[in-house]
Amino acid sequence: MDWRIRRLGQSVFTVWAVMTLTFVLTRFMPGNPIDYFLVEVGPDLDDPAQAYEMAELYMNINPEDPLYIEYYDYMTAFMQGDLGRSMSMNMPVEEVLAIAIPWTLFVMSWAVFLGFTAGIAIGAVMAYWEGGKFDTALTGYATIITSIPFYVLALVLLTIFAYRLNWFPTGGRQPEGVEPGFNFLYLTGIVHHAMLPVFSMFVTSGMAALTMRGNSIRVLGSDYLRVARLRGLSDPTIAIHYVARNAILPMYTGLMIAIGSMFGGAVVLEEIFVYRGMGWYLIEAVRARDYPLMMGAFTVITIAVVIALLIADLTYGKIDPRAGGENREAF
């Protein structure tokens, strides 16, 4: 069988396994969401039996059915794109997610993108002057900063720049009192709101710089580089095709994983900055015991990671001939 199809199958399987696991686990949790729902909704209704219909509406599940039927109902609804109805927001989960996801994507993709580009550039410079002042200082800095969780830094930044200096808003995702749309004020407002969250992620991504530094030093000491110099290749060729390519390649998978775990990583960040994206809604959902929204958010996070890994897997062979895989001969 084609290995690509198998990888795809494995990805689908992973998503399914995670969903099933979440479904089953939440059902056996103490204070399981259905009971909670019934207790919560029941008393307000005239007819307690209506609670079951409500459950059906919100969660695509009839609580009176045995577990496997509930599971079947839930999964079928999911396949049709119906993730249930959020209780706290009082609208379909898909709609909540559709509003939230772009904001998260916006902040996190900038954080990842800036983190990696700066990391690669800085790492390359550090490697070039290996052992010099710049290298020593930045290696120390990067090592410390990498071990600080980004949310600690986020809190510090928030205190200083938002509360003390008032340079940035203390929370929110868009300017107030401005008409949303493609107008200058609104767009700059968005960027203004996103700056602190992006910056706090970016500053702590020293890992990329350290990895790049290590990779570059390895490449700079390699035999093929020495031979390339003896062969008289031009400096740009050596820098781009020999050093850069071989140093950046191993980071590709890391980049894909970072992209995939964007939603997961956004949870804490958005909570701190009260940035209403996926992560913020997820926490809200947990707080409000909004079971359908929780399930929906978890599923999206899982799918994002799986898809990113799948893409990494399928494309790595294109950019690194060594991984070109299975059809090539090993000898």
Add this chain to the structure above:
Amino acid sequence: MTISESDASLVDSTGTDTIVELRDTSVSFGMDRGESRVLNEVNIDIERNEILGVIGESGSGKSMFASALLDAVPAPGTTTGDVIYHPEDGDPVDVTGLSKSELKQFRWEEISMVFQGAMSSFNPVRSVRTHFVETLSAHDYDVDAGIERAKDLLEDLYLEPERMLESYPHELSGGMKQRVLIALSLVLEPEMLVMDEPTAALDLLMQQSIISLLNEIQEKHDLTIVFITHDLPLVADLSDRLAVLYAFEFAEIGPADEILERPAHPYTRALLNATPNLSAPLEQMRPIEGESPDPVNIPPGCSYHPRCPLADEQCKSIDPGPYDAGDSRNHDVYCHHWEQSIDDLERAFTESNSDDSPATRNASHSDDAEPLVSLEDVEVQFGSENDGWLDFGESDVVTAVDGISFDIYENDVVVLVGESGCGKTTLGKTAVGLQRPTDGTIEYKDRDIWKGSSGSSTLEDEEIRRALQIVHQDPGSSLNSHQRVRSILSTPLNRWHPDLDGNDRRERILAMLEYVGISPPEDYIERYPHQLSGGEKQRVALIRAMLVNPDLILADEAVSALDVSLRVSIMDLMIELQDAFDTSFLSVSHDLSNARYLAEKTGGRIGVMYLGELVEIGSAEQIIQNPQHPYTQALRWATPELEQDDDPDENPIRTIDVPDQKNMPSGCRYHTRCPDARETCRTQKPELVDLSNEDGVQRTACFRVDDDHEYWDSEPITDDAVDGDEDDDHVNVSG
């Protein structure tokens, strides 16, 4: 310096046929401990169209010599003195004085280089074609014409040009990469090619095949080749002249045949005697005492004097200049007493070493002796079959060892030889219980060693674990670098002889160190591994294995990482220890000369492996002098000799490259390369046949040993037939 031409800086003093001349060329590195001279004022004229073999042990400065020729010494090293290149027409070029862009042009167009790290000389993410193209365009050569030339070169090196050009480096075997690299170094049609240990990482057969190709290439392209190696026999036959480096200086330079037959420098002579080979009587092989000097601390006067049996006061103070030795005008020797050396050294050696080396003995056993370790139909597979959807791995089962049976007796020595990937190390590890076989049994004194250890990868039985020990290939990495010699050696003692108290233990360790020639032991016992030389490390590793009184020791390439001059002494030590401690050795080696030394001296056996099978096993004499299996014959052919062979034999293999192990050839696995293969060999599998006679034991797995076999009536397999056969596409290259 006492050199007369030392003032002949830019003048070509020796006539028109010199291509490169070095005058007082030095390479030095500034180090904390002082300046380190890794090439010390050497003088040499390299002649046009010659093959110059440069011999040096590790730490003799040979790689620096190579780099100096292209002014390519890695920073922060500096080259001083003159390196002068004489183009065929045009003015001499002062290489060290070239500007950066001139140097860029000079390298690869005039002198190119193939160096040690050939395996990693390619950019892993660029195709082979790109390597050629970028080299051509960097030098403003016509790319199309250059690629055509590259194809011719690849073809000459028995490679398929199209396939090679389209490949990525990781898709090629080591031998192919090496040949592609040679083609790449010749694509700009340089005048001279410098090769620094170009074949060191390759198997015997590949090594020898490349050496023979070099000869053809040199003639065809009118090349000058400088071939730098630690392996004297390797270049003995190939070279026109030999230059011997010792302690960063030349000891002797002269015509190859003269140096081999009448070496004038005591070091050359000692080196020749210390080099294991197939033909010289064992008694003639002796180690060189002592070790090479440190580059920051070169002895004054003749740098060889601490090790030289002829050294006198003059040697200790006055640097010997070149003396003309021998009949030919271009035989230079850097020794004050070279005449005496030619006459006397033989005597000096015999006196000092007469009873040092253990006498040859006979470890062979009577047939009814009980085997110590007995292997029965052992099979080892690696990798796993892909079993379905959730398995991320691909199906990649490699059978490293395929149904091998043999016995090891008490006081026995068995040396396994074969190309890399033939399974010899796996078999060795399996025999001492470090690798669990996937099928078959291993018995130690009639007990199944894996009994009772279900599923685990370590042996259950403590006693058996003690009885079976290993000495690794690279002593440096097998000794814990954070422990002193004392603790390295007391660990096994504590474990296996808990009854000894601290003092007894110490005494025992000291005695052992003394015994293996490490003295003063009180000093060494407190050292860390990095404070030991390679030979000392290997000795400590040997002691560590011996201290627990094992019955069988696996010596995995125990001497191949060592310098040539140390190999004989370590092997002598192994033999001595084996005798003193009543152990058996199972040794693994890719070098037939080493195998012969060890096995012949102990009366042991040599087992030849090919693609996971034992194809021939027998006494050292039989395997070396009377090999029956065509593969053993090929290995024997590939083992370089210390003499100039006027009439080189035909290369006895049909294809240079080993078949893909995931796609084993049918029938006799050697049929894809065997020169004697016939149709029968393609379908039937030969069994080991006992050929033992009064000359020694020998078992061979080839149809040719049976006069009545149907093999003799079947059709020979010719190369055309192989190429046309569709299930033979795993044969990489026909050669």
